[in-house]
Amino acid sequence: MSKVAVVTGSAGGLGRGIAEQLIQDGFRVVLHDINEVLLNQTVEELKQQGADVIGVPGDVSKRADQFYVVEKAVEAFGQLDVFVNNAGIDVVTPFLEINEAELNRVFAINVNGVVFGTQAAAQQFIKQQTKGKIINACSIAGHESYEMLATYSASKHAVRSFTHASSKELAKYNITVNAYCPGVAKTKMWDRIDEEMVRHSDGALQIGEAFEQFSAGISLGRYQIPEDVGNLVSFLASDKADYITGQAIITDGGLVYR
Numbered sequence: 074m075s076k077v078a079v080v081t082g083s084a085g086g087l088g089r090g091i092a093e094q095l096i097q098d099g100f101r102v103v104l105h106d107i108n109e110v111l112l113n114q115t116v117e118e119l120k121q122q123g124a125d126v127i128g129v130p131g132d133v134s135k136r137a138d139q140f141y142v143v144e145k146a147v148e149a150f151g152q153l154d155v156f157v158n159n160a161g162i163d164v165v166t167p168f169l170e171i172n173e174a175e176l177n178r179v180f181a182i183n184v185n186g187v188v189f190g191t192q193a194a195a196q197q198f199i200k201q202q203t204k205g206k207i208i209n210a211c212s213i214a215g216h217e218s219y220e221m222l223a224t225y226s227a228s229k230h231a232v233r234s235f236t237h238a239s240s241k242e243l244a245k246y247n248i249t250v251n252a253y254c255p256g257v258a259k260t261k262m263w264d265r266i267d268e269e270m271v272r273h274s275d276g277a278l279q280i281g282e283a284f285e286q287f288s289a290g291i292s293l294g295r296y297q298i299p300e301d302v303g304n305l306v307s308f309l310a311s312d313k314a315d316y317i318t319g320q321a322i323i324t325d326g327g328l329v330y331r
């Protein structure tokens with residue numbers, strides 16, 4: 074029987090790219106997103122292409138929603154093999170203007186979401202008595218800290234820490250936990266970051282220029298596309314990555330060197 078993966082935040086952006094790659098790899102995939110309209114549309118498109126997928130709407134910051142998506146995955150497909158904690162949000166703010174609501178919102182989704190997803194998936198793997206793979210969305214901002222992206226960078230550093238710690242605790246169950254750290258990918262997230270950086274630049278930047286400046290430093294000379302991220306996740310989700318755990322691997326075309 075083919076393996077089953079849940080990918081959170083997969084109605085669009087990198088999550089959709091990851092889901093499409095896993096489908097190509099032969100997975101049955103549960104798409105999960107807070108944007109129900111886009112989720113339904115994406116699920117329909119993928120089904121028309123012959124994919125064995127279902128969609129489950131939910132909010133990763135809600136613990137119950139994460140256990141619900143695992144329950145639905147098992148109900149539909151009988152098992153769970155891979156859980157991708159992909160959903161995440163960005164925020165661009167000068168440090169002195171960061172407020173309580175922003176901190177709470179970003180951490181609730183980017184950090185609490187990863188913790189709850191990991192707990193829900195691990196509980197299922199332990200129940201099944203099978204090996205399992207948990208794969209988290211980190212970022213180059215989980216290795217480096219950027220101006221105007223302090224809250225986001227801190228949240229991704231927290232994801233890297235939870236990746237390390239959970240991998241140590243879950244190893245005895247043959248569950249691996251790793252993270253992918255994308256660089257500068259042209260998704261809706263970067264459209265928003267660019268827009269906000271331009272807004273905060275006091276006229277120094279035009280639309281598209283913040284994105285261009287970030288991309289200019291990429292050694293391979295192009296920005297990232299969802300397929301680039303899908304390829305790394307495909308490897309981490311495969312048996313070939315069985316002996317890798319607790320790693321936060323950068324895929325950025327050569328921008329941040331660790």
Ligand SMILES: NC(=O)c1ccc[n+]([C@@H]2O[C@H](COP(=O)([O-])OP(=O)(O)OC[C@H]3O[C@@H](n4cnc5c(N)ncnc54)[C@H](O)[C@@H]3O)[C@@H](O)[C@H]2O)c1
Pocket residue numbers: 081082083084085086087088105106107108131132133134159160161162163182210211212213254255256257258259260261262263
């Ligand atoms: N785009 C980049 O350059 C980049 C770089 C590094 C890391 N990342 C990380 O990769 C992941 C995906 O980024 P993206 O660029 O595809 O973002 P995106 O904004 O384009 O897409 C994110 C998806 O997650 C969904 N989502 C948002 N909040 C949610 C919630 N609470 N519960 C469930 N779903 C929710 C959105 O509806 C959307 O479909 C994020 O964790 C992000 O931090 C992105």
